[in-house]
Amino acid sequence: xxxxxxxxxxxxxxxxxxxxxxxxxxxxxxxxxxxxxxxxxxxxxxxxxxxxxxxxxxxxxxxxxxxxxxxxxxxxxxxxxxxxxxxxxxxxxxxxxxxxxxxxxxxxxxxxxxxxxxxxxxxxxxxxxxxxxxxxxxxxxxxxxxxxxxxxxxxxxxxxxxxxxxxxxxxxxxxxxxxxxxxxxxxxxxxxxxxxxxxxxxxxxxxxxxxxxxxxxxxxxxxxxxxxxxxxxxxxxxxxxxxxxxxxxxxxxxxx
Numbered sequence: 001x002x003x004x005x006x007x008x009x010x011x012x013x014x015x016x017x018x019x020x021x022x023x024x025x026x027x028x029x030x031x032x033x034x035x036x037x038x039x040x041x042x043x044x045x046x047x048x049x050x051x052x053x054x055x056x057x058x059x060x061x062x063x064x065x066x067x068x069x070x071x072x073x074x075x076x077x078x079x080x081x082x083x084x085x086x087x088x089x090x091x092x093x094x095x096x097x098x099x100x101x102x103x104x105x106x107x108x109x110x111x112x113x114x115x116x117x118x119x120x121x122x123x124x125x126x127x128x129x130x131x132x133x134x135x136x137x138x139x140x141x142x143x144x145x146x147x148x149x150x151x152x153x154x155x156x157x158x159x160x161x162x163x164x165x166x167x168x169x170x171x172x173x174x175x176x177x178x179x180x181x182x183x184x185x186x187x188x189x190x191x192x193x194x195x196x197x198x199x200x201x202x203x204x205x206x207x208x209x210x211x212x213x214x215x216x217x218x219x220x221x222x223x224x225x226x227x228x229x230x231x232x233x234x235x236x237x238x239x240x241x242x243x244x245x246x247x248x249x250x251x252x253x254x255x256x
Contacts, residue, residue, distance in 0.1 A: 006181075008182045011148075011183075013158045015115035015156065023150075026123055026146070027143065027145050030116050030127050030150045031150065031162045031166055032111055033226055034161055034222070035092060035214075036109045037112055037127050038225065039091070039092040040053075040107065042095045043092075044244065046101060048101070048105050051104075051105045052106045053113040055117045071103050073087040073088055075105050093221060111154060114152075122148075124238075125238035126238075129165060133165070133230055139235055143251060149169065161205055164193050205223045
């Protein structure tokens with residue numbers, strides 16, 4: 001029997017585990033540390049009007065065709081490299097205030113954007129990474145409701161960096177004393193991984209499979225940026241098929 005003020009946290013270790021209808025009306029946090037979550041947070045922090053996540057290049061082309069004008073940017077990657085004909089790739093270092101300020105960004109990536117689209121029927125959907133960790137934890141601590149964390153993973157598989165970030169969210173929620181935290185097995189696992197890898201995030205990113213791949217193809221500086229904690233204090237919140245900065249998480253009415 002759950003204790004009063006219990007917050008149950010369930011964790012999906014890859015987006016392939018997350019069924020769209022299973023996430024309906026839940027509070028969801030999507031994590032893709034390398035690099036979609038970090039890039040989305042950076043874009044919104046640097047003044048982008050909105051980020052519109054889509055699951056395919058074809059969908060991105062269709063939406064951009066219906067949104068003519070110089071305030072639209074097409075951005076994203078396939079296999080970590082910028083898509084031909086797009087304005088931006090998926091390196092957060094590209095998303096400066098000068099480039100993205102006031103713009104709407106249509107965003108498609110190999111893993112992260114698809115995970116977000118799967119959660120589009122959630123009650124609240126947040127995007128989290130190390131760079132905005134404290135802002136996400138603060139919002140969840142204030143909400144005090146059950147949470148589902150989706151680790152986007154890499155090509156439908158588990159990846160270390162997303163799991164460690166999920167573990168750090170859980171650990172910081174426990175430290176914030178937001179309530180009694182109840183974890184599923186995956187939650188227990190990511191909490192253990194955070195204890196082992198969370199003290200040196202950059203080292204962990206460099207050791208991770210995808211981190212090594214990014215470094216090999218010239219994105220080593222992205223790892224340093226993605227390893228920053230609370231460097232981009234913004235809360236990407238999904239509403240009406242777009243991600244915008246800020247917004248209020250509304251609690252459910254108390255049950256009679």
